[in-house]
Structure formats: structure tokens, C-alpha cells
Amino acid sequence: MQSTSHAFKDNARAALANQTLQKAMKHVKSGFIDKRAKARARLPEFDALRDEARDIKNHTLANLDFYLERYEEKVTASGGEVHWTATAEDAVKAVLDICRRVDAKVVTKGKSMISEEIALNQAMEDAGLDVVETDLGEYIIQLRKEPPSHIIAPAVHLTKEQVEADFRHHHQELPSERQLSEPVQLVAEARQMLRRRFLEADVGITGANFLVAETGTSIIVTNEGNGDLTQTLPRVHIVVASLEKVVPNLEDATTILRVLARSATGQEFSSYTTLSTGPRRPEDLDGPEEYHVILLDNGRSNMLGGDFQDMLRCIRCGACMNHCPVYHAVGGHAYGWVYPGPMGSVLTPNLIGVDEAGHLPNASTFCGRCEAVCPMRIPLPKMMRHWREREFERHLSPPAVRIGLGLWAFLARRPKLYHFVTGWQARLLARFGRARGRFDALPLARGWTKHRDFPAPEGKTFQQLWAERQESQAKGKSAS
Amino acid sequence: MSSSKQQILAAVRRSLRREQPDEATRAELEQRLGAPHANLVPQRAQVSHAEQLDMMESMLKELSATVVRLDSEAQVPQAVADYLKNENLPPQVRMAPRDDLRQLPWDGQPLLEIAEGIAAAEDATSVTGAFAGIAETGTLMMASGPEAPVTLNFLPENHVVVLRASQVTGTYEEAWVRLRQEVGPGKMPRAVNMITGPSRTGDIEQTILLGAHGPRRLHVLLVDDRDTAAG
Numbered sequence: 117m118q119s120t121s122h123a124f125k126d127n128a129r130a131a132l133a134n135q136t137l138q139k140a141m142k143h144v145k146s147g148f149i150d151k152r153a154k155a156r157a158r159l160p161e162f163d164a165l166r167d168e169a170r171d172i173k174n175h176t177l178a179n180l181d182f183y184l185e186r187y188e189e190k191v192t193a194s195g196g197e198v199h200w201t202a203t204a205e206d207a208v209k210a211v212l213d214i215c216r217r218v219d220a221k222v223v224t225k226g227k228s229m230i231s232e233e234i235a236l237n238q239a240m241e242d243a244g245l246d247v248v249e250t251d252l253g254e255y256i257i258q259l260r261k262e263p264p265s266h267i268i269a270p271a272v273h274l275t276k277e278q279v280e281a282d283f284r285h286h287h288q289e290l291p292s293e294r295q296l297s298e299p300v301q302l303v304a305e306a307r308q309m310l311r312r313r314f315l316e317a318d319v320g321i322t323g324a325n326f327l328v329a330e331t332g333t334s335i336i337v338t339n340e341g342n343g344d345l346t347q348t349l350p351r352v353h354i355v356v357a358s359l360e361k362v363v364p365n366l367e368d369a370t371t372i373l374r375v376l377a378r379s380a381t382g383q384e385f386s387s388y389t390t391l392s393t394g395p396r397r398p399e400d401l402d403g404p405e406e407y408h409v410i411l412l413d414n415g416r417s418n419m420l421g422g423d424f425q426d427m428l429r430c431i432r433c434g435a436c437m438n439h440c441p442v443y444h445a446v447g448g449h450a451y452g453w454v455y456p457g458p459m460g461s462v463l464t465p466n467l468i469g470v471d472e473a474g475h476l477p478n479a480s481t482f483c484g485r486c487e488a489v490c491p492m493r494i495p496l497p498k499m500m501r502h503w504r505e506r507e508f509e510r511h512l513s514p515p516a517v518r519i520g521l522g523l524w525a526f527l528a529r530r531p532k533l534y535h536f537v538t539g540w541q542a543r544l545l546a547r548f549g550r551a552r553g554r555f556d557a558l559p560l561a562r563g564w565t566k567h568r569d570f571p572a573p574e575g576k577t578f579q580q581l582w583a584e585r586q587e588s589q590a591k592g593k594s595a596s
Numbered sequence: 597m598s599s600s601k602q603q604i605l606a607a608v609r610r611s612l613r614r615e616q617p618d619e620a621t622r623a624e625l626e627q628r629l630g631a632p633h634a635n636l637v638p639q640r641a642q643v644s645h646a647e648q649l650d651m652m653e654s655m656l657k658e659l660s661a662t663v664v665r666l667d668s669e670a671q672v673p674q675a676v677a678d679y680l681k682n683e684n685l686p687p688q689v690r691m692a693p694r695d696d697l698r699q700l701p702w703d704g705q706p707l708l709e710i711a712e713g714i715a716a717a718e719d720a721t722s723v724t725g726a727f728a729g730i731a732e733t734g735t736l737m738m739a740s741g742p743e744a745p746v747t748l749n750f751l752p753e754n755h756v757v758v759l760r761a762s763q764v765t766g767t768y769e770e771a772w773v774r775l776r777q778e779v780g781p782g783k784m785p786r787a788v789n790m791i792t793g794p795s796r797t798g799d800i801e802q803t804i805l806l807g808a809h810g811p812r813r814l815h816v817l818l819v820d821d822r823d824t825a826a827g
Contacts, residue, residue: 148802364632
């Protein structure tokens, strides 16, 4: 998809003014956070499992070449085929080549963020294929021609009234007087409409949550069962997965699975965790005749061994955005590309460049909630800071920011001067602000005072107060 | 070897700042693949088998599945017929083509129509076995094969599972051990479906609803086969 990440500020302003979006986003703030907290409380080992999950991925990444080669050997041994692809274009081409060879017309898809990353739907539609998203949320946004706004709840930015309007518009063959105001009616209608598409599909495409080197298995985790119908019914199953999805063995996958659903939706385990190994066996009665894995690099090998390697541990649970005050306020579309929220702010500049996506790592208050809830213990704020440093080094930040930071750095390196200037500032502001106790306008601070008042200092800096406190405590001690 | 593969592996090794892993590392990695061991396993399900059965039942119920406990396999046909009647479902089932199900006393249910094979679009109810039940989260593990077509787990709106008490384990790790014993180390059935409750979605305003695409109802007949297994 075409990125609008460079326009984050405008996107965010529009999102804040969008009443319908703000109404829909209320559900995110409460639902996800409470459910995760409850699931965590129920499993005393949860935090210890997070440590193990982190260590498993670190171990895998340190030996990524070995595990990838072994994974491919196992896939081949089970009758499947791995297609190594370096770029998004290569991956799209590999998928299209398979579709063409088997003369596919209808392609069903399970929810896959990697397919959004490589803009697979657009390419398949351009090639004349009938592409059907089957996850309910993905189906809704496909009808609306919108990108997902959340990595596990793609239509979380919509209200049920909007979904009803979309269904009435697109399902014209159904009676117009039908009841459709409740979510239960909307779900039933989607089930009915998509059932036919599952049965007529020639190719089914899914992502993968894990690839298991021990057995050559791909794993998907879903709740609706759409991924399973997508990969079981058509003649051909194509898995699209990036390099870092690989884990050594089933036990390692299990450990990470124990923290995945709990972090994502607060479920103990998702409804369907499905492990697929190769195509239909000779004696099987159902299942696909062909099994392909599009193994995609698209920038991952570059992230390895550098400042952003930790990001490759991400299992796409969405906990970071579920707990992010900035995401809550502006929703996922404001981020302008495939991956929103804190994980997107770190990953997106890696994938489409800091020139395009430099605003995203700035869209953080560094409150640290994302890191606190990340099941893989990814230091997201630290990595956003890395991006801010690079943005500064590459002279991408605006002149006002550069001059401001330069001035501050000059002062911060000269403690005496710093204390003198801040002390003087505090006294001055205290004198001018004494009458009202606050300022509604200040030179050089318009960005702050435009939205709220600036409280007037009482005349001393924190450093001065602290020094006085230490002094009086020392006196108190020596007196006793 | 495809050139893309060489290119990607070379890029990975460049980032890792080394060529192939050294011999000692390699041996360690082979060990991890050849003889996998369990990582930290939560205490929750490390209890007696009787308690695991109770946990399996309570976890399933929490997931909005229904459970009936039976004293013997012979009670399965009656329990299936009762379930269909209580839920107002047509007396027709698509059953997994396996001997242990086939041998049950179905002739006691003359009104029940039984067809075997893969699920068809119009099938309302399937009856299948399971490979294991995992008490930790009330998860059913299905291993695909000629006796266990995958479509039976997903296409019909109602899924009835015959789970034997001896198949219930505490943890996922125990189920992996059993699976490796069954199919051989490093091998897998084509599909392993871990099913934890009925199909659900929260995609519209976070309202949790059952029956998005897979079964709307999951009904488990938990059969006590322990005496027969011991004798």
C-alpha cells in the first residue's frame, strides 16, 4: 500500500476530529487491557514464560541460517516447497506464478499482515484474480477498500452501524428489509456470504505465526476458523511468512503460544491453533494437493545484528498498541502504513525508510507501557529513541527542533551555566506568572500553550529545592 | 540451490558476522532439534489424572463448549442422539471413518442417520474422535489422517467429539511426546488442529460471538475408558 506515514501529523489531527472513529476506539481502551490483565493474573508463570519466549527467539535469531535451512529440508521431505524471496516484489511474483500455473480464479485468504506488507491483494486483483478476505474484520475492510487499523483486529476502528451500511451496500442480493443492527446478525450474514467463497476457491493463502524447524511445520493461530477453511478446502495452500517466524521445535513454539493469546486477546489459548506439514498424504480424504511456503526476507536480514534486531522477536500480538495512549487517541490508520502503534513505529522505518516514516517514532510519550506488556520483552521505547537519533543525525528533523536541541545540549554540557539559566528562568516566570498562577501564552512555547496553560513556577528549580532539602536533612541529622 | 536462497543466507550470515555455526554450536542445535525437551511448564495442569479430567471439563465449559461425561463407550450413540434432540438438530451426522466409532452400538438409535467421510457443505453435525485432550486450557488435539478428515472439524455448525479419558493429558508437552511416539520423531500428520472452544470473533465492536466460520457449538463426550485400558 502507498504509505502516508510522512503525513502522520495531519492524519492524527483528522483522526482526533473524527467523532465516529473516537466512538469506535473507546472499545479498544477498555476491552483488550482488562482481558490481558485477567489472563496474566491467572497464570503465575506468565512473566517467567515471557523471559523464556524472549530467550528462544534470541537463540533462534543467533542461528537463523541453520534453522531456516533445516526448516526447508523438512518442508521438502514432507512434499511441500519453499520459495526463498528477498523482496516484496519477488514474493508477489512467486504467489502469482503459482496461481497462474494452477489456473486459479478464486483465491481465499486468511488474515496475514505480511500479505499487507507486500501489497499482495492489489497485485492479485491486477492479475485478474478474484481475491476474498475471509477473516470477518479483513472482509469488512476489503469491502470498504481500507487497510487494517490494527494487526489482530483489522476493523477495530469501525462501529457496527458502519458495518451494517457496508453489508447493505455490498450484499444487495439479500432482502433489504432484513434485520442487521446487531453484531450477531452481521456475523451470521458474513458466515453465509463467505461459505460459498470457501467452497469455490482454487487457492488458499495464509500467513504463519510460527515455522517449526524440527518438523517443517507452519502454524496459524485464529479464532474464527476461517484460516482453516482457507487452507483445507482449495487445491493449493500458499503460506506467506517472513524469515523471523522460525522457531527450533514444537516445545519452543508451545512456550511462545502460551504468552501469545493471553497478550493479544486475553484468551488462555486461541480457538484454533493449526499446524500444517506439507500437502495431503496419499491416504488422506481431504486437504490441499500442493503446499507452498513463500519465505520472505524483505529487510529482516538487515535488521539482524543491529540496533533493531530485538524487533525480530515480535509475534504480532498487538499488546503494545492495545496499551498505547497515542494509538488509543488516533487509531491505526493515522500511522499511514501496514503496522501501527509502537511496534509499527519501530518496524515501519526499517521497512520503508526513516525519510518516509520518521514521524512515527516521534509519536510516543515514552510512557513505557508498550515495553511493560510486550510478551517478547522488546525494548520498544529504546528503539524509537534509536530512530530519533538517526533522524537527527541525518538532518531530517526540522530546523526549530535542531536549534532547540542544539541549544539544550550546549547548556546541558555546562552544568554551572545550566543552573544559572534555569534558575533565572524560574525566577522570571514566577514573577510574571504570580498573579494568575499560569500562562496562556509564552514565547517559544506556543506548541504547549495552544492546547493548555503552562503552570507558573514558584521561583526555584528542582535542583535548588533538592539541594536545600539535602542541606536541611544534613543539618537535622547533625543536630540529633 | 536457488540464488535467492544463497543471497538471503549470505545476508543473514553477514549480519551475524560469521560463516556457518562452528562445530560445537552445530552439535547443540542438532540436539535441540533431535531430542527436544520441555521448557518451563506451568504448574496448573501438573496434577493427578482425575483432577486433569475435571480441569478439562471445567475449561471446556468456560469456553462455551458443552461436556457430558459417560461411563462407557457404549453410551456414546445414545448421548449423540440426545444431544441432537435437545439442540433441535436434524437426526443426521457425518462421522469420522474410524473403527472405534463404527463399532459402537448405533443400531440402538434407528432414527439416527449416519454417513461417513469428509464434511459436505450441507452437513449440520459431525462426530469425530480426538488425538488428545489438554487439560491446561481445555484444548482438543486432532491429528489428521484417513480416519480423521480435517473438514469435519470446521465445516459443520455442530461438532461432537468423542474424547477418551485416557487421551486426556495435563499439558501440551505431554501431547507432543505422545504424538512423536505415534508418528515418529521429526514427523507430523499433515494437519494438527488444536481446538479450544467453538469458533468465535470479536471483530465487530469487540463483542464476542460464536460461530464465525467454524462450528457454532462444540460438544464433548468425555468417556471413561480407564478400567478397560488397565484391564
